[in-house]
Amino acid sequence: MKVCERTECSFHKWYPLFKRVTIKSVIEEIPPEVLSYLKEDGIVLPVEANSNPRIPDDIESDYTVDWMDGNDDDEEDESPSFPEFSAKLKEAIGILGGEVFIKTNWSAPTDSSWITSCKTLKCKRLEDIYLLLNSSDRLMENFLSSLKASKDEQEQSHCIILKKWMDIHPGTEFRCFVKDNVLLAITQRDCSDFYQHISEEKFEIIQDITDFFNNNIKNKFSLPNFTFDVVRQKKNKVVLLDFGVFNKKFSKSYLFTWDELLEISSAMKEGDKAEFRYIGSETGIQPSANAFESMCGLPLDVKYMTNDFSLINLIQDEITQQNQEDDV
Numbered sequence: 001m002k003v004c005e006r007t008e009c010s011f012h013k014w015y016p017l018f019k020r021v022t023i024k025s026v027i028e029e030i031p032p033e034v035l036s037y038l039k040e041d042g043i044v045l046p047v048e049a050n051s052n053p054r055i056p057d058d059i060e061s062d063y064t065v066d067w068m069d070g071n072d073d074d075e076e077d078e079s080p081s082f083p084e085f086s087a088k089l090k091e092a093i094g095i096l097g098g099e100v101f102i103k104t105n106w107s108a109p110t111d112s113s114w115i116t117s118c119k120t121l122k123c124k125r126l127e128d129i130y131l132l133l134n135s136s137d138r139l140m141e142n143f144l145s146s147l148k149a150s151k152d153e154q155e156q157s158h159c160i161i162l163k164k165w166m167d168i169h170p171g172t173e174f175r176c177f178v179k180d181n182v183l184l185a186i187t188q189r190d191c192s193d194f195y196q197h198i199s200e201e202k203f204e205i206i207q208d209i210t211d212f213f214n215n216n217i218k219n220k221f222s223l224p225n226f227t228f229d230v231v232r233q234k235k236n237k238v239v240l241l242d243f244g245v246f247n248k249k250f251s252k253s254y255l256f257t258w259d260e261l262l263e264i265s266s267a268m269k270e271g272d273k274a275e276f277r278y279i280g281s282e283t284g285i286q287p288s289a290n291a292f293e294s295m296c297g298l299p300l301d302v303k304y305m306t307n308d309f310s311l312i313n314l315i316q317d318e319i320t321q322q323n324q325e326d327d328v
């Protein structure tokens, strides 16, 4: 993969061109001092995001426990503060209707919904945004990526994207694969459930997504090979969510394998429709990747070590080897 492919899939690169067909968003560049703060371990909210300000001494009641006796003032002094950046985030929440979804150039904090007050990725306050930015391993990987990135990626500015909140039914989300500007395949994105409506409407789903691709995406995105995600809310209503790299290291292929996608590509003839895969019955459902992500936060070092998230395979190989040694 050429490195610039990942750059082209960064939200801030494609959003201006595809504004009309995606969710209204605001892009804020992360200033260097905020980036350094986000790269640090631990969760210390900036003062502007702290919704539990210290009770002033003069109204402290007899029942107030002085937990931090003597250290309070020191702690308060150490809290970071980014008034300008925080004001921009607050303004963006207002512009987008009071409820937003956040992500960085490439990833959303889907591993951290447990930390917000409403236990979803919906952010209504600065506190929710800073909690997600600080607690997500997925975002941390984005922030740290410049350490191992090529020159091209290092020159990328890190951004926080605030998107207007949209209630999305997981059974309406699809990932699409494009090679040489041809729509090859479409897969259900939430493979942890069986959705009756998908099998009932499969032909309309393929048609709507194909029309959407032909009218809005084909030959307009800057790469010939890529993935894109859509939400098909109802007939003739398709919304673009995101673009991704056509590469197994960076994008999940869900109900296809990457080898299958390449085979489909080489067998595809002009006029062929994209291949569509979905869970066809209750028995076909698969474990939810998000549930796994949020239950077991693997240390980043371990993730990097395994590179393509194949830790399970690594452990399995180790066990097999040990068993073989025991048998000898």
Ligand SMILES: Nc1ncnc2c1ncn2[C@@H]1O[C@H](COP(=O)(O)OP(=O)(O)OP(=O)(O)O)[C@@H](O)[C@H]1O
Pocket: 023, 100, 101, 103, 106, 107, 108, 109, 110, 163, 164, 165, 166, 167, 168, 173, 229, 241, 242, 244, 252
């Ligand atoms: N504006 C929005 N409002 C509410 N939920 C959203 C919004 N945008 C995306 N989502 C939800 O968040 C999920 C993750 O979003 P997105 O695909 O942008 O993240 P990602 O990190 O790029 O994912 P991946 O790494 O799998 O490509 C989506 O599947 C969708 O369910």
